[in-house]
Amino acid sequence: MSIGITSYGVYIPRYRIKVEEIARVWGDDPENIKRGLGVCEKSVPDMDEDTATIAVEAARNAIRRNNTNPKEVGAIYVGSESHPYVVKPTATIVAEAIGATPYLTAADFEFACKAGTAAIQACMGEVAAGFIEYGMAIGSDVSQAAPGDALEYTAAAGGAAYIIGKKNLIAEIEDTFSFTTDTPDFWRREGMSYPLHGGRFTGEPAYFRHIVSATKGLMEKIDVKPGDYDFVVFHQPNGKFPIRVAKKLGFTKEQIQPGLIVPTLGNTYSASSLISLAAVLDEAEQGSRILMTSFGSGAGSDSFSMVITEGIDEMRDKAPTVQELLKGARYLDYALYAKHKGVM
């Protein structure tokens, strides 16, 4: 019995701010920042967009892409670290807005940047158990960064929704494997507006250790080598980390390049690895093998191995691709950016 992805949808707000513009305000050297982070610009939500609206647009694109009957979606889980309410779910808003209510279960997930992949695992379990026909897992964020913090250069907005099921698969998920420890590399306390982070501590003991362990664990479990994959996707907090971790694990630039969208999108947190996977699905062919490993601070990684099945070609154009969503960007200056982010 195979389980996998039956559809996917992405949404990216149309506004952007360039590294140069943020650097101008804080007196940083933009070339230095771009070189250091591997990011040139990032997406910014409109003033009336938040994690819920982005999740809804992504979910609607997923429903549209393969014409899923929303009443057959038995579970909706929205992963985010910027849910509009601390108490009151985002998932119910999505459920109502795609017409999936009332006979389904729904919940919000939080695990820093990997809450969306945790949601996929939850859906896989319920589908496998036969509790539900389809489950929808969403990663959506309007990431917060304190003005002047290094995170401000990358904290972006976007969302991706995946429908998990057994029928009409476009990608069969061969297996999933996770690696989790208690590692406080990045956090935001209740009532605080912006997260804090451990600086360089977020690197080796957090991002690299967890991604490497989860990915190695998965490959050992199903007995595959890096060379068996056509595409590989890692969480993209910046343009440097995913390339370095790929190299560390023995993957090539060719394998990672198609999903590497962070330079013009920024870090979309819970949506990061899921939008990157969507960019790969936008161009993968039948039989392509894909490895995706997310990372969420705190800390954990979920690794997935999947193989593209037939049928992906017909549905690809029924919803916008990641590259299409990245086009037509409108650039903001820092003052308008601050207005959009509600800073002033």
Place this chain on the structure above:
Amino acid sequence: MREVAIIGVGCTNFGEMWNRSFRDIFVEAGLSALEDASVEGEEIDALFVGNMSAGKFIDQEHIGSLIADYAGLASLHVPAVRLGAACASGGVALSQGVLAVASGYYDIVVAGGAEKMTDVGTGGAIDALASAADREWEVLMGATFPGLYAMIARLHMHKYGTTREQLAMVAVKNHLNATMNPKAQYRGEISIDEVMSSSLVADPLRILDCSPITDGAAAVVLAPAEIAKKYTESPVYVKASAQATDTISLHDRRDITTLDATVYAAKKAYKIASIRPIDIDLAEVHDCFTIGEICAIEDLGFVPKGNGGPATEDGLTALDGKIPVNPSGGLKACGHPVGATGIKQAVETVLQLRGEAGKRQVSGAEVGLTHNVGGTGGTAVVHILSINR
């Protein structure tokens, strides 16, 4: 049905009256109307009070009792009722008063209107006024009251070629008229350039296209025509009173640039009075925004649909024009205490027909029309008044 006459009128100054309350202004208007009519309190059979939103503006309901009480009529136990139809509340109060006298049920009726708008902040006033529109499907979608009229203006300009200057000319004319009205809120002239360079409220409407927030009250005393001469040498006869409704939301209208409620109320009124639009010597129309007056003169049949802009430009509606419109200064410059407006229009028309309008007197006026609109045209009330019985 009996014929009805207006035997007395009264009106407060219009403007921001910081030291006066709702009850103060209503009593002032009512007493001056009674004095004008030489009517004693004991003679009053009923009070009809137009008031849009005392609940929102002064957090007070039960307006009938409050007004009867402070007018000194509670001990006489005079029946008093408050009528609401947004900005047409005054017109509706007049209409109901006229029907009550015409029916023979009452003889002497005071029809008044009052609004105290400055006891809330501007935000509160905007919110109260917005309740004239559909709260759920217009206001909660981001509409403001000027925004709705701006959409009428935009389409009128698109369909008929009405120009931005022509809209401004309505404001310029009404401000000029108001300079001659001692009770008006604004008594200074403005220029087309000033209107066109004033700040944008809802494109294409600018702040000088909009009527202001005003405190004010007005009242008229009604009596059966056959006994009117007992009270006054110059009764003014109510030749027609007609009201019509339409959808509350602008988007549901047959035609967004036509206020069908106005068209229907006017047609009915002309028919009842057996006159034609051309017989009207002056009109007080509902210019809550400049586009409002342009639509009004079209929908009342003074000019063909779409000709309101050019007609204004040509001076048709000026004080010395063929049909002087808003000699008082209109809502735009005289002020717009919403619930009082419909009554104030009748007060102005009576003064004009009696020849008592001073510098703004329309010479030889015998027949006048008042036109009062609620919301963006969900309600319209038209009255035709004449010195001839």
Place this chain on the structure above:
Amino acid sequence: MAVPRFWRNIPARYNLIGTKCLTCEKCYFPPRTTCPACRRAGKIEMHKFEGIGEVVTYTVIHSASEGFDRQTPYVLAIIRLDEGPCMTAQIVCDPNEIEIGMKVQSIFRKIAEEGPDGVICYGTKFAPKR
């Protein structure tokens, strides 16, 4: 707006669910319990609108009500939905991009919020059709 009053209309606000009269075949948005054309002879049923329409008229709001004041300037329009009825909604586009006759499609946005600690009202806005 009071929570129950907003909540009651969530299907209409999120998904443009209005009504259709089976007697005269006319569609209505927002939903109505009586057909204004057939009145007592009308038979009302739910109808989901596609969310495609055309701008009938518009304005750019510079001075907004509470709850909308942070969004100014914003475009407000009357939109004629392809199925017939007209509705008032915001158009998410540049104020100089909007014009009468423009084709638009529905999008899901935050409409208003009751201050920083109140409920958020989500619903339908429109964007130029792509």
